[in-house]
Amino acid sequence: MRSEPKTLLAKLCDRQNLTYRRFEERFTQTGVHLFGNSPNNPTCGETQFRRWTGGKLAGLPVPETCQILEAMWPGYTAEQLFAPPPADDPQAPAFDLEERVQMTAREAHDGADATAAASISDNTIDELRDQVVNLARCYHSMPAAKAYEVADDLRREVERQRDRTQIPVQQQTLMILNGQTAALLAVAAFDLGYFPSARTLARAAAVYGESTRFAPLQAYADGTLAYIAYHAGEPNEALAKAQRALSYSGLGDIAQRRLHAIAARAYAHLGDVGSARRAIQLSEGGGRDAHDELHDTVGGEFGFSAERLAMSNSTTALLMGDAEQAAVEAGRALALVEERAQGEQSTHVRAGAAADLAHARLLSDNVEGAAAALTPIWEVPPEQRNTGIVVRTARIGRYLAQPRYHGAQVPMQLREQIEDFTRESPPYRLGPPVPLLAIRS
Structure with a gap:
């Protein structure tokens, strides 16, 4: 048979089903609420919790700890919390419910504050998206070295904003933008003759596409890896990358056109003239009137005119x-x-x-x-x-x-x-x- 609580604190914890872990979390949160997020805030270990609830404490804890406990249970003093529970407490159920509502409200508000602090404005994301689109569409008129500098600055800003938000939808959008900047960096590095770096950047873009389940970005990155490969004298690798990219779902006609043209070049490098001609025919076909959000909506360097x-x-x-x-x-x-x-x-x-x-x-x-x-x-x-x-x-x-x-x-x-x-x-x-x-x- 379960023994009676030794302290009022133990009785209140039992009523609210506060295990040590849940108590410690609430104790820490209340401390942050009172004193800020300081390393000097009071803590509560499990042994200490057992002493507090077991009536084995001589005297009272430090004043800051008492403040936290009194904030956790408004209406009770620290002396009352560490004393034996009163024999008759008709007001306890009503008071406990009121205190529970108050605590829930505070926790919800604190959670909302934390969420707001861990997000960024949607306008910031829109601005970054516009900058990526503008770079993609102006790439053809820019020197590759300049395009690389602009894309790298943009990549750093996207990364900085990613560190500021914990909102899943914002993280997803910023990861896609990060992948697009990596893809543009890969193209610029290739245009400058830095093939190994171009390959690394294209792989980074592919990872972002895979992580966000954004198939058009994966396909674009694999297509870039394909033409880097045949320029580096690896036509079999080039063909494998192009064929893998063509297997992705959700690609528009422009994406398909680009990948078939890349595959055709790879076949030609391998001396497979028949397959090269078929790939050329596929690249010039009418398509299915399909579009995707990268090759069509963003376009520019991501397109294929x-x-x-x-x-x-x-x-x-x-x-x-x-x-x-x-x-x-x-x-x-x-x-x-x-x-x-x-x-x-x-x-x-x-x-x-x-x-x-x-x-x-x-x-x-x-x-x-x-x-x-x-x-x-x-x-x-x-x-x-x-x-x-x-x-x-x-x-x-x-x-x-x-x-x-x-x-x-x-x-x-x-x-x-x-x-x-x-x-x-x-x-x-x-x-x-x-x-x-x-x-x-």
């Missing part, structure tokens, strides 16, 4: 040795670029397509036509000569180094221009030499 698709497929055609198709696709890319407003024209696409068109003409032994096609290349400012452009022009330089062109004036002139062009590019000035395995001669 018709001219970019044409440029990518022209490069794939070159890898397959199909000069005619390469010339058609490159010409289409250039025409589509010209149809856009001046501020929306991509220097990367124009230069890349021009290089592909020049190479296609070289494959048909049209050196003069190749020289004419390269005209837009020389207009690219040094700070915007990213990896894709450098790889394509270097491929042409390698092609023109064949013995049959030795001594010829135009090929020699073009080789010199290409050397000067690549020497001033960020991948050669800022980082290690760009691997030129992506475009084989």
Whole structure:
């Protein structure tokens, strides 16, 4: 049979079903409420709790402890709490209910205060989202080094805001924004020629996509890992990444278009011409009129415009040795670029397509036509000569180094221009030499 409580404190704890653990939590919370979150606040160990409730305490605890206990049970003094319970306490049930309501109200209010202190304004998140969208849409007009700096500053700010909130929906949104900035950083690092760092950043973006169950971000990151892989001479890895990305659900037509184009390039690197052609056909298909929140809603660098698709497929055609198709696709890319407003024209696409068109003409032994096609290349400012452009022009330089062109004036002139062009590019000035395995001669 259970013995009678030795102290009023023990009786009150029994009535409220306060185990030591629950008592200690309430004691600590009340101390914080009274004295702030200080390391000097009174504490209560289990042995001490047993002494308090067992009537084994000689005298009273320190004044701060008494204040906490009196705040936990308003209406009782510390002397009463540590004394034996009164024999007859008709008011106790009513008082206990009132005290319980008061305590619940205080706990709820304190919890609301803590929640409010651990959140950020939705306006802050909206501003960060707008900045990510703006960077993605302006990326085509920015030097890669500048884009990297902006994206890294944005990443740091998103991280800072993540540390300030414990609201799940805000954490989720900020993680997605973090993943998008990591993806843009990966692209910028690739454009600068830092392949290992680009791969690490793309993997970080993929992790954010996986953690938030945001499939479009996962797919974009895996697609980026795929083209990094085939530029690094790993076509099998590239194909595996592209195929995995294509397996995700919830992707829009633009995402599918980009991934099929990347897969086509990987197949071409592997020499599987049939599969490469099928992938090109899939990339150019009509789609299902499906959209997603990254490739469509954000767009910009996360999108994959018709001219970019044409440029990518022209490069794939070159890898397959199909000069005619390469010339058609490159010409289409250039025409589509010209149809856009001046501020929306991509220097990367124009230069890349021009290089592909020049190479296609070289494959048909049209050196003069190749020289004419390269005209837009020389207009690219040094700070915007990213990896894709450098790889394509270097491929042409390698092609023109064949013995049959030795001594010829135009090929020699073009080789010199290409050397000067690549020497001033960020991948050669800022980082290690760009691997030129992506475009084989």
